[in-house]
Amino acid sequence: MMTTLFSALDMQGLVLPNRIVMAPMTRARTDQPGNVPNAMMADYYAQRASAGLIVSEATQISPQGQGYSFTPGIHSRAQIAGWRGVTDAVHAAGGRMFLQLWHVGRMSHESFHPDGRPVAPSALSPDASVWVADPETGAGRMVPSPLPRALETDEIPAIVDQFRQAAANAADAGFDGVEIHGANGYLIDQFLRRSSNIRTDRYGGPQENRIRFLVEVAEAVAGEIGAGRTGIRLSPYITQRNMEDAEIIPTILRAAREIERIGLAYIHLSEADWEDAPVIPERFRNDLRAAYSGTLIVAGKYDKPRAERILAEGLADLVAFGRPFIANPDLPERLRTDSPLAAFDPATLFGGGAQGYSDYPAVSPA
Template sequence: MQTPTSLLAPLTVGHLSLPHRIVMAPMTRARSSQPGDIPNAMNALHYAQRASAALIVTEASQISPQGKGYSFTPGIYSPEQVAGWRLVSEAVHRAGGRIFLQLWHVGRMSHPDFHDGALPVAPSALPFDGQIWKVDPVTGQGGMVASPTPRALQREEIKAIVEDFRRAARNAMAAGFDGVEIHGANGYLVDQFLRTTSNVRTDEYGGSRQNRLRFLKEVVEAVADEVGAHRTAIRLAPFLTARGMDCPDILPTILDAAAWLQQRDIAYLHLVEADWDDAPVVTEQFRRQLRERFSNPIIVAGNYDKARAQWVLEHGYADLVAFGRPFVANPDFPRRLTEDLPLADFDGATLFGGTEVGYTDYPALPAATAALA
């Protein structure tokens, strides 16, 4: 008989009652229908197959055409996209799952080919080392391409982007989602405003920590005002150093953000931990400092296995653990993890773009016992 662990303890997050603590992390898979970056029935099947997750966070979805930075990623700004996403939310709900949509503006992590030749936008016009995945229109082959130096946003443009986030959150509710997660991590626009290495503005959006937090706060306020704080969450990445984001002030900035987010009483804070081989270790001191400032649910993600997941939960540093890659080839991953069943390997060549192959054709294990619901 399996020994129950804290991974299987139920939890309330915002307005949702979750049956356990294993979350499906957002993963870009670049399989929206073209033209129009529209979610489709294949996407709906993919997510429904993984509905045994305590919570699914969708792949990032651009809030506007300007917010796009990768080929074939879905949007949440057109009526057709809202209708496509409704297929996804309804399929997951029919399978007994719960699902948040991730809202995305990539900022400078983009390419002029997505914007009729115009430069991507950012807090500041700084060169940086970053690449995006783009499909060549002639060959149809995808590959990593360098992003150029962006142009700096004007004040009125920043206000318009905040409203784009608000509108996208409204669209997500119309599409039937349980809530939204703002993508404030991984070197995208919200993250770019937070860091001294990507934000050298001299107006109210740059300079001091308070000013660098202004855009994040305005976005969260707009989204929470639109859909409710209990349906609003955010993802942050304090230990990211790649993509020109190695900011010496980021940890105190994230901690200040966490304290404000707790006051705003959002549904959860999703922490991306560095997951590359020589990445800095997330210290227990930082985990304690974060928990002191944010007592609502914390999700952590970043190469966790069962033992590490149980450790971080048992110490109270997090309330849920998100897994990305294991969910690719294991649609029934929560059952496999908790019952110590073998994990299938995914085909890395099929991660971005393509068809059902490497997307919806990974089988679940035979149901020898009742799977998590």
């Protein structure tokens, strides 16, 4: 039987009713102070529970891991309780949900750090900006990230343990699993690339050293909640934020073989979604399949025909949709019936209230 978007998948015991994943998207709607998930977020995610799997917005594992205003955490008791309200709502609506674990590294702002210095593998600028809001008015804007400080070698094990503890907290909050954010120029990705990692200790230099942090995090998280409830996101072909590295593809494939050894439930491939984005070569997709035998998720400007094609070719098992889920809470049904997709309001992406967030209606029944 041909695999389609509407075929079920058993992912190491977690049965997904379809192959449609809601991709992680930062929306910056937490309660302040404390970056606490709230009832509005519970409504938003529950409305989208018909996805085969929801991956939450990126969620910081510690105060040091924050890079954008109003993004949620998973390191305080209030945050765990807030997320419990979200997972209860999603499960009541019949959904399944993983929490994305996030440490931004150098993609941050001085206002989030007592000493004004984000941390990174090396003191190299991302030449990029992050969204920072006025805590009083909630109005935000993109501001440049400062030069980070390089992590000391003896600081790194504590961050690995923060990922482990965050996974334990996610389980306490009722999530079905977690996704380690190893993509898009954030801390784990920064360790992987020579353009952002010029360390001379055991975490820098040759490939086996540059993947060490990723491997230690994956082993710690899988050891805490189980490899079958742990996924990871990677972005080999995304080079923005000063992340271009001619050696990243063999480095990613080497990491994938370690992910295979650990037995993680899935690799989530973040593909660029802008107009002139690089095309992912079929050779890489085949090489990734050869290196890793688990579930593969792809994300990056997929529409229904393109999604169906990559599933039929066996180069992916699940397809994640990001922006289409914003204005189309019932996206799986719209795709199934070929109903028109609503457009979202870009002005309401970050911050604010229910407008442009949880007020998009489901398609009217015929």
